[in-house]
Amino acid sequence: MKTYKIVLLKGDGIGPEIVTQAVKVLNRAAEKFGFAISYDEALLGGCAIDATGVPLPQETIDKCKAADSTLLGAVGGPKWDGMPGNLRPEAGLLGIRGALGLYANLRPAVIFKPLREASPLKTEIIGDNLDILVVRELTGGIYFGEHGKKTVNGAEAAYDTEIYSVPEIERIARVGFEMASKRDGRLCSVDKANVLESSRLWRKTVARIGKEEYPNIELSNLYVDNCAMQLVRNPKQFDVIVTSNIFGDILSDEASMISGSIGMLPSASLGAGKAGLYEPVHGSAPDIAGTGTANPLATILSAAMMLRYSLEEYEAADAIENAVCEILKTARTPDIYTEGMQKVTCEEMGDLVCKIL
Numbered sequence: 001m002k003t004y005k006i007v008l009l010k011g012d013g014i015g016p017e018i019v020t021q022a023v024k025v026l027n028r029a030a031e032k033f034g035f036a037i038s039y040d041e042a043l044l045g046g047c048a049i050d051a052t053g054v055p056l057p058q059e060t061i062d063k064c065k066a067a068d069s070t071l072l073g074a075v076g077g078p079k080w081d082g083m084p085g086n087l088r089p090e091a092g093l094l095g096i097r098g099a100l101g102l103y104a105n106l107r108p109a110v111i112f113k114p115l116r117e118a119s120p121l122k123t124e125i126i127g128d129n130l131d132i133l134v135v136r137e138l139t140g141g142i143y144f145g146e147h148g149k150k151t152v153n154g155a156e157a158a159y160d161t162e163i164y165s166v167p168e169i170e171r172i173a174r175v176g177f178e179m180a181s182k183r184d185g186r187l188c189s190v191d192k193a194n195v196l197e198s199s200r201l202w203r204k205t206v207a208r209i210g211k212e213e214y215p216n217i218e219l220s221n222l223y224v225d226n227c228a229m230q231l232v233r234n235p236k237q238f239d240v241i242v243t244s245n246i247f248g249d250i251l252s253d254e255a256s257m258i259s260g261s262i263g264m265l266p267s268a269s270l271g272a273g274k275a276g277l278y279e280p281v282h283g284s285a286p287d288i289a290g291t292g293t294a295n296p297l298a299t300i301l302s303a304a305m306m307l308r309y310s311l312e313e314y315e316a317a318d319a320i321e322n323a324v325c326e327i328l329k330t331a332r333t334p335d336i337y338t339e340g341m342q343k344v345t346c347e348e349m350g351d352l353v354c355k356i357l
């Protein structure tokens, strides 16, 4: 039997609760579709700081590099907010993305039919099957540019630098075009080319890759402020969005809410190899950690993405997504609760998905 090696980075806040549910679902899928998974745990974020003094121990990088893929909960919380920037839990997350070379972050915002009423947008605006894919550049831009502090006119100042090289833009553009070619064939590149030099290089490079390599894909461009507005005005116009690290961070949270709750949105972070890092788009939700009310579906759907993109267990991936869609007809965690449904805890939701599987 095929055995996959998966590293679990449970992280902080609701991280351990949601990862536990996703592991349950993965095990059930493995049993059903005839493969096995061996798990190893490693430390990332606040829990790593508490245990070792740093948010990303070398051991964690080594374990992830040796694995078939990594499943992450979330990191961060008020306990570590006072730490210097390079020692915060979030720096550990950026560090592992960088160390594994995971430059492409896929964030699908899909609305499951039973959840249409849970979206804050009117049903006629979201339509029948809203399905947007945000392709976010993940190892460059302002997150990885030069940061620092200095004095400006005698006052304390700080800076972060947005910088992109042509090869960095080319490779993420290709991911955007490839994804669009497997879907509706439409790619929207989002930037701030009316203001930022780095965005003008971005736009020019994406256009060239489109013209030279993907002439059949319909490429459009939007400024990020307009895109933020269009996502709420008429989300159906979007198929694939490709954008920079920081714009992708913001737009994917916005897109997540269209689909009902940030607790629903999974993500895949991919690089040159087959192994990836899979995590929900949301954070460690310190406000609800330990209450058992977190929605585990974003993490469960991230596990499904791992089965599809890294382990090539397509049937198992489809089955998990179908089970999630099915359970949403009757059971909801509080974030997506509507009257008449069964209100369930994080753990109960995990059990119900397994039962359907």
Ligand code: NAD
Pocket: 014, 073, 074, 075, 076, 077, 078, 090, 093, 262, 263, 264, 279, 280, 281, 282, 283, 284, 285, 286, 287, 288, 293, 294, 295, 296, 298, 335
């Ligand atoms: P957050 O996503 O953690 O929470 C925002 C809101 O959404 C909160 O009200 C929270 O309760 C709710 N929410 C999030 N996930 C949910 C779920 N699965 N089920 C139900 N409700 C959910 O964002 P934040 O509050 O801005 O950040 C909290 C901490 O998480 C910070 O330290 C931040 O840096 C970190 N963070 C980590 C990641 C990550 O690890 N990938 C992502 C975003 C934020």
Ligand code: IPM
Pocket: 076, 090, 091, 093, 094, 249, 281, 283
């Ligand atoms: C995300 C998070 C992270 C990011 C933070 C916690 C570093 O918001 O994964 O969306 O900005 O990339």
Ligand code: MN
Pocket: 249, 250, 253, 281
């Ligand atoms: Mn984010």
